[in-house]
Amino acid sequence: MKIFKHSALLIILFLFSSFQLVAQEKVEPIFVNGEAQVVPEFNNPDEWIRHDLWVETTFDTDGDGKLDRMHVAVTRPPQTENGLKLPVVYESSPYYAGVAPNVDGLFWDVHHELGEEAKPRTQVEVKRIGKRPIISNSQIKTWVPRGYIVVHSSSPGTGLSDGAPTVGGDNESLAPKAVIDWLNGRAKGYTERDGNEEVEAYWSTGKVGMTGTSYNGTIPLAAATTGVEGLEAIIPIAPNTSYYHYYRSNGLVRSPGGYLGEDIDVLYDFIHSGGEDLILNKNYIKDSKDSKKFIRKRDYNNAKIRDTEMKNGMDRITGDYNEFWAGRDYLNDMEPMKAALLMSHGFNDWNVMPEHSYRIYKAASDKGLPTQIYYHQFGHGGPPPISMMNRWFTHYLHGVDNGVENDAKAWIVREDDNMKEPTAYKDYPNPDAKDVTLHLNAGGNAIGKLSVEKNKKQGSEILVDNANISGNDLAQAKNSKNRLLYVTPELKEDIHISGLASISITLASSKPAANLSVWLVSLPWNTEGKPKITDNIITRGWADPQNHKSLTESEPLSPGKFYSLKFDLQPDDQVIKKGQQIGLMIFSSDSQFTLLPEPGTELTIDLDKTSLTLPIVGGEDALRKATE
Incomplete structure (x- = not known):
C-alpha cells in the first residue's frame, strides 16, 4: 500500500510538473x-x-x-x-x-x-x-x-x-x-x-x-x-x-559644452578600462633596463592608438577635416x-x-x-x-x-x-518653413537692426576679442566693443523657427588667426529667477575664418584682408514669443567652447556683405506680419 501511494504521488508530481512546463511554454508576448x-x-x-x-x-x-x-x-x-x-x-x-577620474590637467x-x-x-x-x-x-x-x-x-x-x-x-x-x-x-x-x-x-x-x-x-x-x-x-x-563635429566646428578647434579642453585622446583615456593582461613586447631588447619582455595590452593600445594614430591625426593646430576625422x-x-x-x-x-x-x-x-x-x-x-x-x-x-x-x-x-x-x-524641418534672409544695419557695438530690406552702404564695424567676457554677458550688454549685436523689431506675433539658420559673413582679422562665434538670441534677456533652457539662446555656431575655402585646407589670414565664408548654426525648432526680439550676436572667442587667446584681436565685419538666413514657418510673410 505504501508503495502504491508513493508511486501515485510520483505520478501526480510528474503530471503537475508537466502541466507547469506546458503552461510555461505557452507564455508568449502580448x-x-x-x-x-x-x-x-x-x-x-x-x-x-x-x-x-x-x-x-x-x-x-x-x-x-x-x-x-x-x-x-x-x-x-x-x-x-x-x-x-x-x-x-x-x-x-x-x-x-x-x-577615469577627472584629475587636474586631464583636459587640454x-x-x-x-x-x-x-x-x-x-x-x-x-x-x-x-x-x-x-x-x-x-x-x-x-x-x-x-x-x-x-x-x-x-x-x-x-x-x-x-x-x-x-x-x-x-x-x-x-x-x-x-x-x-x-x-x-x-x-x-x-x-x-x-x-x-x-x-x-x-x-x-x-x-x-x-x-x-x-x-x-x-x-x-x-x-x-x-x-x-x-x-x-x-x-x-x-x-x-x-567625432569631428564633436571636437571641431567648421575648421575651428571647439570643445563640447561643459568639457572645455576635451579632445578625442582625452575620451580615449576616459574609457580605456580594459587591457590589463600581458602580451609579449615586440620591442623587447634583452639586457636593456628600459625594455620589458612583457607589457600590458593597455600600454600597447596607448602606444598604438592614443600616442600614434590620435596624436598624428587629431590636429589641434589647424582644426582641419582630414582622413583621421573622416574615418x-x-x-x-x-x-x-x-x-x-x-x-x-x-x-x-x-x-x-x-x-x-x-x-x-x-x-x-x-x-x-x-x-x-x-x-x-x-x-x-x-x-x-x-x-x-x-x-x-x-x-x-x-x-x-x-x-x-x-x-x-x-x-x-x-x-x-x-x-x-x-x-x-510631417517632417523636420517643418515643411512650411522657408528661408528668410535678414540684413545688418549699422550700430552693432550698441544694438544695430536686422531687417528684410537691404540698406546699402552700411559700411563695416569692428569688435575686439576678449575671452574673459562670457557670451551671456556680451548679449546683455547695452554697449560693448567686444561684440556686434543686430536685432529685429519687437515681435507682434509669435515666430516659429524650424531648421538650419545660417550666416554669410565677410570679415577681416588683425591677426593671422581668429575665432569666430555666432549666437542667435531672444531678447530681452531673461534673468528673473531661474530662466528656462529655451530662454535667451536660440542657437549657436562657430567657425575658423582660415577655412574660408575648405574644411580640409586652412591658410593664415592676411591681416586687414577681407574673406567671405558661410556656415550653418545648430538646427532648432522653437517658437519665439511675441514681445521678444530676435538678435544676431557676432563675437570672437567663446569662453565656453573655443581656445582662449589673449584679448586684442580685432575682427572687422563688412555689413553690406553679411547676412543671416532664418528658416521661418510661413516665410517672409510671417516675419513681416510679426514685425511691421
Missing part, C-alpha cells in the same frame, strides 16, 4: 494597440536567467595575435529555456566598467594663442569595476517584462572585452556586428575569454534592436552602418555621429545601412549638439529607410516616450503590423509641453 505589454510571467526578476560569454570578432586590435572577443551579458525570461524564442534589445557601451589647456602647441596634458588610467556575469542593468526592467531578451556588451578595450578603444574606429562598428552575428548563429560565442567551450543563442529569433544614449547611442548607428543582417531597428538617443564620421558609412531609424535629441544639447542626429536622419530619409525623429527642448539625453519606442520595436522586432511606419516622421516637444506629449509634424 500586444495591445500595437505595443508589447508587460507579461506577468516575464516580470519576475528572481526567475530571469542571467549569464555572460565572449563573442569572437573578425579583428585583432590589442596585439596578442588572436581575434578579439567581446564580453557579452544576457538577461532573458525563464520561458526561453523551454523553447520560447524572443527578439533582442541590445545596448553596448565603453562606460560599463568604469571611467585652452589658454594659448591660435596655432600654437598646447602644453602636454595629464594622462590617466581607469580602474576597472564590475563583476561577472552582470555588465549592466540598463534596459532590462523596461524590455524583459515586455517579451524581449536584453543583451549588453562592453565595447573594445573596455571592461572584460579584448581589443583597443579607438573612439569611432572600425572595430567599434564591427564589435556589435559580431554580437548580432552571434545572435543569428553566424559567429562563435564562448563561455570564457580564452576558452573553447561554445555558447549558442538558441533562444534568439535573430531580430535585434539597439538603443542607448550618447556614446551608447553612437554604437547602434555604428553597427547599423555595417549593414549586418538581423539588426532591424535602432533608437539612438543624443548620439555622437561624427570617424558615420555619415561617410551610411551606404550599407538597412535598419529602421528612430532618432532622439535635445535642441539645447550643447554637449552632443543636435546636428549629430539631424545629419543622419536626413541621410537615412534620403536613402528611403523608415525614419522618425523626436526632438525635445532640453539638454543632453532624453529618450522618446516609451510608447514611441515600444511601437518601433514591436513592429520591427516582433513583426506586429501596428502602422508605425505610417506615423508622423517628426515629433517636436514644444517649449512648455511635457516630453511625453510631442507635437507631430
Whole structure:
C-alpha cells in the first residue's frame, strides 16, 4: 500500500510538473494597440536567467595575435529555456566598467594663442569595476517584462572585452556586428575569454534592436552602418555621429559644452578600462633596463592608438577635416545601412549638439529607410516616450503590423509641453518653413537692426576679442566693443523657427588667426529667477575664418584682408514669443567652447556683405506680419 501511494504521488508530481512546463511554454508576448505589454510571467526578476560569454570578432586590435572577443551579458525570461524564442534589445557601451577620474590637467589647456602647441596634458588610467556575469542593468526592467531578451556588451578595450578603444574606429562598428552575428548563429560565442567551450543563442529569433544614449547611442548607428543582417531597428538617443563635429566646428578647434579642453585622446583615456593582461613586447631588447619582455595590452593600445594614430591625426593646430576625422564620421558609412531609424535629441544639447542626429536622419530619409525623429527642448539625453519606442520595436522586432511606419516622421516637444506629449509634424524641418534672409544695419557695438530690406552702404564695424567676457554677458550688454549685436523689431506675433539658420559673413582679422562665434538670441534677456533652457539662446555656431575655402585646407589670414565664408548654426525648432526680439550676436572667442587667446584681436565685419538666413514657418510673410 505504501508503495502504491508513493508511486501515485510520483505520478501526480510528474503530471503537475508537466502541466507547469506546458503552461510555461505557452507564455508568449502580448500586444495591445500595437505595443508589447508587460507579461506577468516575464516580470519576475528572481526567475530571469542571467549569464555572460565572449563573442569572437573578425579583428585583432590589442596585439596578442588572436581575434578579439567581446564580453557579452544576457538577461532573458525563464520561458526561453523551454523553447520560447524572443527578439533582442541590445545596448553596448565603453562606460560599463568604469571611467577615469577627472584629475587636474586631464583636459587640454585652452589658454594659448591660435596655432600654437598646447602644453602636454595629464594622462590617466581607469580602474576597472564590475563583476561577472552582470555588465549592466540598463534596459532590462523596461524590455524583459515586455517579451524581449536584453543583451549588453562592453565595447573594445573596455571592461572584460579584448581589443583597443579607438573612439569611432572600425572595430567599434564591427564589435556589435559580431554580437548580432552571434545572435543569428553566424559567429562563435564562448563561455570564457580564452576558452573553447561554445555558447549558442538558441533562444534568439535573430531580430535585434539597439538603443542607448550618447556614446551608447553612437554604437547602434555604428553597427547599423555595417549593414549586418538581423539588426532591424535602432533608437539612438543624443548620439555622437561624427567625432569631428564633436571636437571641431567648421575648421575651428571647439570643445563640447561643459568639457572645455576635451579632445578625442582625452575620451580615449576616459574609457580605456580594459587591457590589463600581458602580451609579449615586440620591442623587447634583452639586457636593456628600459625594455620589458612583457607589457600590458593597455600600454600597447596607448602606444598604438592614443600616442600614434590620435596624436598624428587629431590636429589641434589647424582644426582641419582630414582622413583621421573622416574615418570617424558615420555619415561617410551610411551606404550599407538597412535598419529602421528612430532618432532622439535635445535642441539645447550643447554637449552632443543636435546636428549629430539631424545629419543622419536626413541621410537615412534620403536613402528611403523608415525614419522618425523626436526632438525635445532640453539638454543632453532624453529618450522618446516609451510608447514611441515600444511601437518601433514591436513592429520591427516582433513583426506586429501596428502602422508605425505610417506615423508622423517628426515629433517636436514644444517649449512648455511635457516630453511625453510631442507635437507631430510631417517632417523636420517643418515643411512650411522657408528661408528668410535678414540684413545688418549699422550700430552693432550698441544694438544695430536686422531687417528684410537691404540698406546699402552700411559700411563695416569692428569688435575686439576678449575671452574673459562670457557670451551671456556680451548679449546683455547695452554697449560693448567686444561684440556686434543686430536685432529685429519687437515681435507682434509669435515666430516659429524650424531648421538650419545660417550666416554669410565677410570679415577681416588683425591677426593671422581668429575665432569666430555666432549666437542667435531672444531678447530681452531673461534673468528673473531661474530662466528656462529655451530662454535667451536660440542657437549657436562657430567657425575658423582660415577655412574660408575648405574644411580640409586652412591658410593664415592676411591681416586687414577681407574673406567671405558661410556656415550653418545648430538646427532648432522653437517658437519665439511675441514681445521678444530676435538678435544676431557676432563675437570672437567663446569662453565656453573655443581656445582662449589673449584679448586684442580685432575682427572687422563688412555689413553690406553679411547676412543671416532664418528658416521661418510661413516665410517672409510671417516675419513681416510679426514685425511691421
